[in-house]
Amino acid sequence: MEISNNIKIYLMRHGETDAGNDIFVGVTDANLTEKGISQTKQMAKFFIDKPIKEIYSSQLKRARHTAEIIKEVICSNKENDIPLYQCDLLAEMDFGEWEKMNRKDIKEKYKELYKKWEENPSKNTPPKAGAPQNVAKNMVKFLDKIYNKFKKDAENGNNIEIIAVSHKTAIRILLCYLDNKDLKYYRSYKINEGDIFEINYTNNGWKWKKINILNSINN
Template sequence: MRNKLILLRHGQSVYNLENRFTGWRDVDLSEKGIQEAKAAAEKLKSQKIDQVYTSILIRAKHTYQIIEDIDGLQNVPLKEDKALNERKYGDLEGLNKADIAEKFGEEQVHIWRRSFDIPPPNGESLKDTYYRVIPYFKSDIKKDLDKGLNILVVAHGNSLRALVMYLDNLSKEEIVEKEIATGVPIIYDWPVK
């Protein structure tokens, strides 16, 4: 039987609810996000988890804390690392997406949000995020997977998109169309075929 790599985007954050660019701003879950984390915990009850990785941001850590409490994972080792943080949105962090679209145009905001290699002002592109996430995946997470451990990674839309791009061997054109829903586990058999 093959072991599992489970990827989970945190539940909806307060900034997701308010339509704000979040990035590295450390905002917590909304009430809906708490409910999404509880629903994810129910979906994961049947999965054996040996090791957990999260970003250092509260919305990912709080999502895992909810899962930990519901699924009884208190003795499972946890590693937190900023390599798994959301992409940095730079000057846009904390600002309303609709206001920014009005100021710079919807097309420009779409380019900043969805292109592979064009960052927002003073922020990271998905490509930059990829080159932060994948080395960490190879140096830490993959080693645990290769030991036969079942791994849960609780992170963010763009850090997980970078990881999915790598795992599924997606092109930069394919990954810009990929959405990662909040609170919905993505389960891979390891090794990925």
């Protein structure tokens, strides 16, 4: 039987940005669009009645802005402030020479590598890019950081709920890792802007599930 130990992390992707869908944006900064801001305000409603202890985001502007909006929305209904921290462990993967390039140009300039990358992105990374394995290590370090910080509180029966704002590829890699799958499959995980994943620490390790936000907000 799987038993949770009262530590819950809501891991979410930032809202829509002005970078566009076919541009590779990893460590490059991008701004939230008006739609992205609106998306985030809508997503934030899910957290209003939850006992959120802390909010974390990566250092990148799109994640920081998303976290700031969420804090503003949920704190407007609370007497106490919620701490907001930046954490590099939540950063997106560096796409190296593919940063700020569109998919069409990448396919033309790096034809053979792009084919290999599609087949196994964990081994065939863009030139000068970060390694998916390192992204996985960082994301797990973040989970362990939260666990170690709140372990005693959880053991005393307190419910710990944390929000963490990260990025598409970083979240894909983490979910693939938590499912004990080879990281070559991480691109099979679909992560849309504003998607939220509930991650719980259990007696069987970290487990996750996707939250249907529209149903959660409307019910």
